[in-house]
Amino acid sequence: MHLTDKIYLFILLIFSSSCIKQFTPVIDENVAAKFVVTGRVTDAEGWQEVNVSFSSPIEAPEYIPATGCQVKIKDDKGNTFSLEEELPGNYRVWMAKDYLVPGTSYKLEILTPNNEKIESTYDRMIQGPSLDSVYYVLKDIPTYEPSINIRGAQFCIDLNAEGLESRYFKWEILETWEYHAEHKKEFYYDGDWHEIIPPDSATKICWITRSVKNIYTVSTNNFTRNAYKQFPLQFVDGINSNRFEILYSILVTQFAVSEGAYSYWDQVRINSTEQGGLYEKQPLDIKGNLTNISNPQNEVLGYFYAATGSTRRFFYKDIKDLELNYLRPCVVSVLDPYGGWKDFDKIEYPVYYFYNEEGKLRILSTECVDCRLSDGVTTKPDFWPY
Numbered sequence: 001m002h003l004t005d006k007i008y009l010f011i012l013l014i015f016s017s018s019c020i021k022q023f024t025p026v027i028d029e030n031v032a033a034k035f036v037v038t039g040r041v042t043d044a045e046g047w048q049e050v051n052v053s054f055s056s057p058i059e060a061p062e063y064i065p066a067t068g069c070q071v072k073i074k075d076d077k078g079n080t081f082s083l084e085e086e087l088p089g090n091y092r093v094w095m096a097k098d099y100l101v102p103g104t105s106y107k108l109e110i111l112t113p114n115n116e117k118i119e120s121t122y123d124r125m126i127q128g129p130s131l132d133s134v135y136y137v138l139k140d141i142p143t144y145e146p147s148i149n150i151r152g153a154q155f156c157i158d159l160n161a162e163g164l165e166s167r168y169f170k171w172e173i174l175e176t177w178e179y180h181a182e183h184k185k186e187f188y189y190d191g192d193w194h195e196i197i198p199p200d201s202a203t204k205i206c207w208i209t210r211s212v213k214n215i216y217t218v219s220t221n222n223f224t225r226n227a228y229k230q231f232p233l234q235f236v237d238g239i240n241s242n243r244f245e246i247l248y249s250i251l252v253t254q255f256a257v258s259e260g261a262y263s264y265w266d267q268v269r270i271n272s273t274e275q276g277g278l279y280e281k282q283p284l285d286i287k288g289n290l291t292n293i294s295n296p297q298n299e300v301l302g303y304f305y306a307a308t309g310s311t312r313r314f315f316y317k318d319i320k321d322l323e324l325n326y327l328r329p330c331v332v333s334v335l336d337p338y339g340g341w342k343d344f345d346k347i348e349y350p351v352y353y354f355y356n357e358e359g360k361l362r363i364l365s366t367e368c369v370d371c372r373l374s375d376g377v378t379t380k381p382d383f384w385p386y
Helices: 029-033 259-273
Strands: 013-015 020-022 035-042 046-054 070-075 080-087 090-095 105-111 117-120 134-142 149-160 168-180 185-189 193-200 205-211 216-219 227-237 247-257 290-292 300-316 351-355 361-364
Touching: 035 105, 035 117, 035 290, 046 070, 046 080, 046 105, 070 090, 105 300, 117 300, 134 227, 134 300, 149 247, 168 227, 168 259, 216 227, 216 259, 227 247, 247 259, 259 300, 290 300
Parallel strands: 035 300
Antiparallel strands: 013 020, 035 046, 046 090, 070 080, 070 105, 080 090, 105 117, 117 290, 134 149, 149 227, 168 205, 168 216, 168 247, 185 193, 185 351, 247 300, 351 361
16 A cells, blocks of 8 residues: 555535535645655565655645665664665565564665655564454445445454564455356447357456455554454445455455554554544544655655564355345347447447347347456456366
């Protein structure tokens, strides 16, 4: 996740006794000139990544990479690791397991092309527990209509860190699901009529992989036991998603983090998911652990931290008692009896169609035969079980 300098503005309207007027806040353009740094070191041997960018104007958010930086990770054992720029603004280095030991502290140093030096504080890697079970419970979420609830699967995790130092935790989730187009490509019209033999199924099966954007954090610091039962993760319903139609998978990574890293990410979570109304909770001024040494008055956004991680993949299908009633993109229509095929412009070719069980011709929207139009890809993930 790349943190951008977004000020959460919820004051959109001001009320008077007679009318409602739009309120446009005046924001100093200088707030768009800050460095944004995100990155971490984990105990997993492999690429350790850091992203350096600039914040963008709030009215035109975009990713602005900071290229050409010299980026280094240092530990408290005297080791230095120089990162290379793999993609614009994204720097990485391969670190062997011997250098990724719980109890070690790490810091980040950045030298920009303008010779500005940015440093983080040291963050200590803390040993965490293995990831326990992830499961779901069916849950009904109320809507604005009192008599209508949305039923879905509330995913949960059990945490057990008894006997370990770690008390602060963060989870990240990568979800993947398979879905199908309604029809194979069999009949189409492009000024003439064609039949594909055998029917083409190349774009019938797709997969989508996405990061779950929600931030999940918890502290057991004030608990009598260093454990947590049924901590809620994401909620997936059967009305707004096709995730459960064929097969759904989540890759869950559990991080044990320092108190400072937890405090930072928990505040980000509050800002992004728990904002109230006009007179409720106001956006937090989130302070990271990075400083512009050359120009201390220039705030640096973001956080660099160390963490131990535990990852497991889970699969789910045939969710009992969960009705799938989502809006399907496939549109089936009747050929106009007057204009017929002449109603279609060449720009609409090819026009796909099929014959229903009654032998009647029906026109298919392209979404009916090409699953890629719903943001998926036809390449099956390596980890897919069949």
